[in-house]
């Protein structure tokens with residue numbers, strides 16, 4: 001059967017079940033079959049193109065069909081596709097770990113590989129507790145996370161996520177985490193700076209740490225931008241205060257940079273803007289340039305040494321996935337890191353940040369655009385009933401879905417998070433395409449907020 005939009009849509013709905021999707025929506029929302037991608041463009045079977053404004057769920061950094069990454073995978077493909085990483089090793093895994101150790105913040109010198117973001121979070125959570133257990137403190141097994149935080153959807157990662165949409169149905173299955181108020185600035189009082197707001201919110205985090213330090217093994221946060229919780233942004237001072245307090249209370253700091261790592265916030269890693277180094281750093285999404293699933297957890301020597309002992313002592317870190325360190329994924333990641341470390345990259349990223357700020361000014365006067373915020377090359381716009389009072393739309397009205405539909409009809413892939421319209425395009429987007437993307441989104445906002 002020759003594939004076409006129509007026949008893939010109907011065959012798909014016979015057999016597939018899609019992620020985070022109410023399948024009934026597809027009774028009147030057509031699936032979008034994609035036959036190829038090039039640069040910022042995705043193309044369907046009728047030749048219709050969509051500008052990928054969200055980097056295909058934030059993973060694509062250098063565009064689809066990137067020459068260097070494709071070549072790297074091809075070369076690897078001819079030699080070795082997969083070998084288990086227990087007892088064996090291979091060049092791409094070693095290169096990847098070397099590069100990550102060299103580019104991540106000071107002190108992170110050990111790299112543990114996994115397959116996706118959620119599993120990286122599981123590793124960080126398990127490693128933290130196991131560290132304290134190996135230190136003779138097995139009573140440290142609880143976690144502190146942030147309101148609006150998101151760390152993935154497997155049970156451990158979900159337990160430290162505080163976005164009701166993802167958690168609700170599974171609450172009885174989840175371990176009990178401590179939730180601190182978010183430092184994000186969208187709800188702050190008029191006249192309060194982002195920094196003052198972050199300092200204010202930190203008071204409660206500090207109180208939780210003080211009260212529960214004996215039973216808490218780690219705090220987990222998304223540095224600077226809380227992604228899936230609505231692209232909520234906060235001041236780096238919060239991370240400095242948190243780093244210092246974690247040290248003081250003997251609690252690990254886990255930085256989940258799965259979404260914000262690799263340039264998204266304007267620096268290679270978001271932690272750099274606070275000048276801090278976490279105890280554990282989770283990376284995935286952009287790591288392979290959006291080609292293949294892979295993730296990494298970086299940690300320091302003290303962590304590593306707490307597990308390093310004679311086998312009989314039972315201190316071994318017990319975690320593995322069949323495809324850990326897959327060589328094709330590692331080769332894609334090595335090529336991606338090469339592109340990120342190219343001498344001209346930082347300059348281009350800065351230009352994109354400026355261009356996005358400039359283009360986002362088009363939302364300034366719209367009666368239904370609330371806060372417009374930006375960190376690095378992430379821009380978010382709140383859709384609100386009234387831009388003055390910031391009164392939000394009820395989520396049930398699904399205004400975001402209307403934006404998504406309008407976007408598709410007009411050649412731009414936008415996928416708002418509830419009422420939050422956002423842009424996180426591949427870094428190869430041109431200044432002109434940034435304009436097209438934002439102008440289309442503005443018209444989408446206009447249509448979605450009529451009546």
Ligand SMILES: *Cc1c(COP(=O)(O)O)cnc(C)c1O
Nearest residue numbers: 116117118150151152227258259
């Ligand atoms: C996407 C995401 C995850 C989960 O990664 P998956 O690969 O989807 O499992 C975890 N943390 C953050 C901050 C993310 O954005």
